[in-house]
Amino acid sequence: RRSGDSKRQVILFILFICMCQIGAETLRYSLPEEMERDSFVANIAKDLGVPLSQLSARKARVVSEGNEQLFRLNQNTGVLTAKESLDREAICPQSDTCTLFFKIFFENPLQLIRGEVEIRDVNDNSPVFPEKEMVLKILETASPGSRFPLESAQDKDVGSNGLQNYSLGSNPHFALAVGTGKDVELVLQGQLDREEQGELNLLLTATDGGSPPRSGTAQIRIVVVDANDNIPVFEREIYEVRLAENSLIDQLVVRVVAADPDEGSYGEVHYSFTQTTEQSRQRFQLDPVTGEIRVSGNLDFEEAKTHKMVVKATDGGGLSAHCKVHVEVLDVNDNAPEIALTSLTASIPEDAPPRTVVALFSVRDRDSGDNGRTECSIDGDLPFSLTLTFDNDYELRTNAALDRESKAQYNITITAMDWGTTRLSSQETIFVQISDVNDNAPEFTQEIYTMSVTENNSPMLRIGSMNATDADAGKNARVKYALVLQEGKEQPDVSVNAETGDVYILRPLDYEKVRAFELAVRASDGGSPPLSTQAMLRVVVRDENDNAPVVLHPAPDSSAAGELVPRWAPSDYLVAKVVAVDADAGQNAWLSYELAKATEPGLFRVGLHSGEVRTARAVTERDAPRQRLVVLVRDR
Numbered sequence: 001r002r003s004g005d006s007k008r009q010v011i012l013f014i015l016f017i018c019m020c021q022i023g024a025e026t027l028r029y030s031l032p033e034e035m036e037r038d039s040f041v042a043n044i045a046k047d048l049g050v051p052l053s054q055l056s057a058r059k060a061r062v063v064s065e066g067n068e069q070l071f072r073l074n075q076n077t078g079v080l081t082a083k084e085s086l087d088r089e090a091i092c093p094q095s096d097t098c099t100l101f102f103k104i105f106f107e108n109p110l111q112l113i114r115g116e117v118e119i120r121d122v123n124d125n126s127p128v129f130p131e132k133e134m135v136l137k138i139l140e141t142a143s144p145g146s147r148f149p150l151e152s153a154q155d156k157d158v159g160s161n162g163l164q165n166y167s168l169g170s171n172p173h174f175a176l177a178v179g180t181g182k183d184v185e186l187v188l189q190g191q192l193d194r195e196e197q198g199e200l201n202l203l204l205t206a207t208d209g210g211s212p213p214r215s216g217t218a219q220i221r222i223v224v225v226d227a228n229d230n231i232p233v234f235e236r237e238i239y240e241v242r243l244a245e246n247s248l249i250d251q252l253v254v255r256v257v258a259a260d261p262d263e264g265s266y267g268e269v270h271y272s273f274t275q276t277t278e279q280s281r282q283r284f285q286l287d288p289v290t291g292e293i294r295v296s297g298n299l300d301f302e303e304a305k306t307h308k309m310v311v312k313a314t315d316g317g318g319l320s321a322h323c324k325v326h327v328e329v330l331d332v333n334d335n336a337p338e339i340a341l342t343s344l345t346a347s348i349p350e351d352a353p354p355r356t357v358v359a360l361f362s363v364r365d366r367d368s369g370d371n372g373r374t375e376c377s378i379d380g381d382l383p384f385s386l387t388l389t390f391d392n393d394y395e396l397r398t399n400a401a402l403d404r405e406s407k408a409q410y411n412i413t414i415t416a417m418d419w420g421t422t423r424l425s426s427q428e429t430i431f432v433q434i435s436d437v438n439d440n441a442p443e444f445t446q447e448i449y450t451m452s453v454t455e456n457n458s459p460m461l462r463i464g465s466m467n468a469t470d471a472d473a474g475k476n477a478r479v480k481y482a483l484v485l486q487e488g489k490e491q492p493d494v495s496v497n498a499e500t501g502d503v504y505i506l507r508p509l510d511y512e513k514v515r516a517f518e519l520a521v522r523a524s525d526g527g528s529p530p531l532s533t534q535a536m537l538r539v540v541v542r543d544e545n546d547n548a549p550v551v552l553h554p555a556p557d558s559s560a561a562g563e564l565v566p567r568w569a570p571s572d573y574l575v576a577k578v579v580a581v582d583a584d585a586g587q588n589a590w591l592s593y594e595l596a597k598a599t600e601p602g603l604f605r606v607g608l609h610s611g612e613v614r615t616a617r618a619v620t621e622r623d624a625p626r627q628r629l630v631v632l633v634r635d636r
Helices: 044-048 052-057 278-283
Strands: 011-014 026-032 040-043 061-064 071-073 079-082 099-106 111-120 133-139 147-149 163-168 174-178 184-188 199-208 215-225 238-244 252-255 269-274 284-286 292-295 306-315 320-330 338-344 347-349 357-364 374-378 384-388 393-398 409-418 425-435 448-454 461-465 480-484 494-496 502-505 516-524 532-542 550-553 574-577 579-581 591-598 604-606 612-615 629-635
Touching (some): 026 040, 026 044, 040 044, 044 052, 061 071, 071 099, 174 199, 238 252, 252 320, 269 284, 278 284, 384 409, 480 494
Parallel strands (some): 133 215, 238 320, 347 425, 448 532
Antiparallel strands (some): 040 079, 061 099, 163 199, 174 184, 199 215, 252 292, 284 292, 306 320, 384 393, 409 425, 480 516, 516 532, 550 579, 591 629
């Protein structure tokens, strides 16, 4: 079915290649139909000048327009192949040219290349007549030069491979006349005589222009009819009708009328289709008696915009006339726009700059005019916008700064709407995740943490906890704690747990040496580079009563202190003053004095807080000359 020269032959047309983020370049190729499965179409990597390593790294892929994916792109070789054997007649049955559109998508960064493949016709179909035998009844009185339309042959191929010519078997009565539209008529050249020959059989051959050419034949049986001197006459040669594509089944399209003035069966007219395609016959029904043409199948403007039919009126004597019926199908807005998502970046970082491409998609509406004209919009007040790149290709981009801490994900609803009188629409929802960037430093809950510990504590005593939080996510939000050490200073007696922030005293403290100290604690996150902040830790040492009072006067190294008291000393005479100190603080250092022992207890007294030793009464002759006093000093 293929010529030898056409096998594995691909003609490449490249208009231009402009490597850019989103370009308007188009790759054009040509491929004969009926090639084997996985046939070579083009070397995309070579044509675009892209290294093979980038095809896989950038996830290059091919997407065909329409529902069926006809091509395959090998990321290892860069070769574009046809997934299946392509039949031009099945793909483009109503078109002289057959072009398939595709797009090549790259990611990282997103890039779109448009392409098209012309499917070249191969002479794989022979001309076919609707009927193998055509019967014509011709009045024997028909004049030479009379013309009789014949059923045209149909050839699914196009161009030179399509129907080119007709030929008629040799005979003395008829010749062929072929119109510009390949309509064929039988032309009477010599007078017929039913009595001499009542029936003739001719062979009609239709030939296409392929190499080698193909042909189809039909038998023409001509019945010579006895004199019937009036043929049917139509009211009009052409009936033109406009019909909406949503017309109901059995709706009247038009009524054709042909009149025959003869009487009896010669005046009875019956109607039938001739020179009418099978597609039109399936959608319209002709009443053979009334001539009414009604809708019998679903009309689709997108499939066929016009239907051209020929109606033959035949009387009872076999004479016939013809008229043409042209039906123009009017488009109705019966197709909603279709959104096809071709590429999507599911996650974008929150520091992505405005105008970052998030997704690529196309919109298609199979209607025409305003019914097929579309517009797209995004629902809600979102930091995204749509940009029209080609006729119906769009980019979804960011149009403002993003902040994951404010909103971590978006459900973006895209609405495509046509411009029909009754507007139809469709929607597509895209989910976009905002990935975290380390743009927030940890924050302590307090600027200064004050913790206290009683002196003489046990080692590794937990005295509290510091807490910092980070608004980021994942490792960017994992906080670790550390002391900020200052050069030249010894290691502090404090440690901070890196994971929990718990504060520990490493060894026992002595209030009498250190009553309080401060140091800085740093909280750092796990980002790269990490962010950090500091807070002040103040540790206050509480006093414990671990020191007894120490007597400074009288001197502690003397076994007994002597004081002279005159014999005439009156009451409240200051004899001596005991001075003591306590290394503790607060109540632990508040001292009181009391007389513990005395030779004569009633003779002396000690000031409770002053430590002054005074006479409680006047000294008399009866009092002993030597008095021994023991003063007790006590803290609180």
